[in-house]
Amino acid sequence: MTPPTRQTSADGFELQLAVNHLGPFALTARLLPLLRAANARVTMQASVAADSNAVHWHDLQWERSYDAMKAYSSSKIAGALFALELDRRSRAGGWGITSNVAHPGIAATNLLASHPELGRSGDTLSVRVIRRLAASRLPLAQSAAEGALPALHAATSPSARGGALYGPSGFRHLTGAPAEQRPYEQIISAQDAQRLWRISEELTAVAWPR
Numbered sequence: 001m002t003p004p005t006r007q008t009s010a011d012g013f014e015l016q017l018a019v020n021h022l023g024p025f026a027l028t029a030r031l032l033p034l035l036r037a038a039n040a041r042v043t044m045q046a047s048v049a050a051d052s053n054a055v056h057w058h059d060l061q062w063e064r065s066y067d068a069m070k071a072y073s074s075s076k077i078a079g080a081l082f083a084l085e086l087d088r089r090s091r092a093g094g095w096g097i098t099s100n101v102a103h104p105g106i107a108a109t110n111l112l113a114s115h116p117e118l119g120r121s122g123d124t125l126s127v128r129v130i131r132r133l134a135a136s137r138l139p140l141a142q143s144a145a146e147g148a149l150p151a152l153h154a155a156t157s158p159s160a161r162g163g164a165l166y167g168p169s170g171f172r173h174l175t176g177a178p179a180e181q182r183p184y185e186q187i188i189s190a191q192d193a194q195r196l197w198r199i200s201e202e203l204t205a206v207a208w209p210r
Helices: 013-037 067-091 123-136 149-156 190-204
Strands: 041-046 099-103 165-168 177-183
Touching: 013 041, 013 067, 013 190, 067 099, 067 190, 099 149, 123 149, 149 165, 149 177, 149 190
Parallel strands: 041 099, 099 165
Antiparallel strands: 165 177
């Protein structure tokens, strides 16, 4: 999350886009026969950051300029668009797969901690604040274990639906027990999802059924 300078994956993609969208997109396509045979559920991990900014359509790889947080938001929106489009395509094509999205609220993980290999020599101010808030039990941040619960619910609960977004149920969906919530405006456009799907197939050289 948010390397201070633009980083790329081994195959040359902007790192956050590769990790948060292109990798899962390609992996799910490769696993599609197994997923269909099992009537499986696919859950993508989004972020509260998907509720701000937008997909960086004019420079998806952030080659002309780089903003770490906007690149992170763009990649998380992309992952969520993929998940909801996967559910639509499954229903239309009779694939038998359900696909949904989850986010952890604000959780004290190591995403914003020191990562010298990414050019971050020390913990960010943000992660230090999040850790203090999580320890205080104020309804503004929670532990990593608590943050994992929405994804666990979305992936395993019999009541979790395809095409839905799950996150914490507390104040501004930052903390609390997992629950379904209204999808962010940035992730609901089927047109944007289809556009992204075409671009993702081209970038990954992975073809999905038509």
